[in-house]
Amino acid sequence: MKKLLEIKNLSIDFQTAGGLFRAVDHIDMTCDSGEVLAIVGESGSGKSVAMLALMGLLPWNAKISAEIMQFDSKNMLSISKKERRKIIGKHIGMIFQEPMSSLNPCFTVGFQIAETLKLHLGLKRAQRRRKAIELLELVGIPAPETRLNAFPHQLSGGMCQRVMIAMVLASKPKLLIADEPTTALDVTIQAQILDLLLALQREKNMALILITHDMGVVAETAERVQVQYAGQKVEEQKVDNLFKTPHHPYTLALLSSLPERASGRKLPSIAGLVPGQFDRPPACLFAPRCSFAKNLCNKKVEKQSNALGQALCNFPITYPQQKSANAKV
Template identity: 65%
Template sequence: MALLEIRNLTVSFETSTGLFHAVKGIDLSVQEREVLAVVGESGSGKSVAMLASMGLLPKTAKITADVMTFNGRDLLTMPDTERRKIIGRDISMIFQEPIASLNPCFTVGYQIEEVLRSHLGLNRADCRKRAVELFGAVGIPDPEKRLDSYPHQMSGGQCQRVMIAIAIACKPKLLIADEPTTALDVTIQKQILDLLMSLQEETGMGMIMITHDMGVVAETADRVAVMYKGRKMEEADVVTLFDNPSHSYTKALLSALPELATGDRLPTVSDFVDTASLQTEGAR
């Protein structure tokens, strides 16, 4: 049984020009101890699909699916009170732009302790002790002192580590990492990726890595789902995808990587208009 299973997920938003379909009938699943990479250009629906599964989209979003289960439980029919017990504890997410995701009005210690109080019911002393352990685990120096810092007093890399600490605080079964290395310098990117993979190995949690960086995919993923304009174009194990991509969009995406490019000009990805026919082209 898959840890998370999604079948025929569609997400739409009402706009001034009509209904906009951000996600169009995608299937995704991830097993325990597996890393699934969801890749694609900005605006391809990667984050929206995962936010829909967590129930974190605004009420203006229209979400339909044939199946949406977590650990055998139906997320579609689950009451909001039950979902709130799961989200943040069993399913957790590292959001994009940690500076924007952290509340600037509260210390980072308060924000991680709030998660521990809400989901685990720990008292103040135990929350503080666990928060220090978590900050130490994600490599934040002088963790006890750092708990009293506000987000603006920390670097981008440190804020990303705070977000990871909050995400793993309750030992989730599934961690969704949404562009976890965006806007970080190369050295910090490597540290964050190594940290995430070591935590995943240590805890055995499933992980969904949302990214547009194919280098990150090559280093971290077991399987890869490629998205374009709200649709899933192709899904394969990571070795097959890089060595023998079957979908024309995936081939174009890989050929545009600077490290794989040949000649004087860097290849570009053409605009694939007929996504409906392209979706079936690379099915495995």
């Protein structure tokens, strides 16, 4: 059975004044219907860029190369712009980080939802209005009839994010990409939005890709997690295993730097910074900050097997009980 989304060896370079900058470096990714995949990483780890490439939303100075980039058995690399426009927004929906700035301030919420309905579903005016009200109800906006005439600035951040979700759901997408959907929101609203996204995902059997930097959000929502660092995928595991037995030193360091896991007053922090354009290490990108790094790490880096979470590391962390635990499952 073919997966809904299959990406293999995706690399994205940006042509900048200082030369080529590799934002995404040989990333593989799959996501199937009914699955929740989380992509975690710090800023600059290429998590949004990879998704924007799939949507075809990158600027002209981006160079995309991939072995496979398939969605629903269509090759998204060779597809024409016209064809792509039929897919994005309809079969692939995307929610962006800043709900306030991703809606057009000049038009009412109702107009903006109706626009999607007209373009992708070809509904008539009265039908559009009915459908828009229905959608706003679905995402839990009170008094949807009156809200249709509201402008984005009249709504709160949480409300705007709900409108965005309603807009995306209008065309019943097969894949929903949520790019930091709750970063700009308060925790109580964040909980509401996450619950809503998961409920809708389950109900419509969508594939959901959740891009985030919040480990808490990952732990509460995802099934499978992919950790990215400086444009590379460094680890992929099921969510339970990732938090119990991280194999890549970066994942381990990231998890232990969380205040929740700290035992003492000092947090075990990761020294140094994420490498930039001009100070990229030769082999393993995490080596300069890694406490397990040896000389070999500056020469080459190997990807480990599935059992070790595909960790991109020469010396992945292993756990003695892991074999028996796997056997039980």
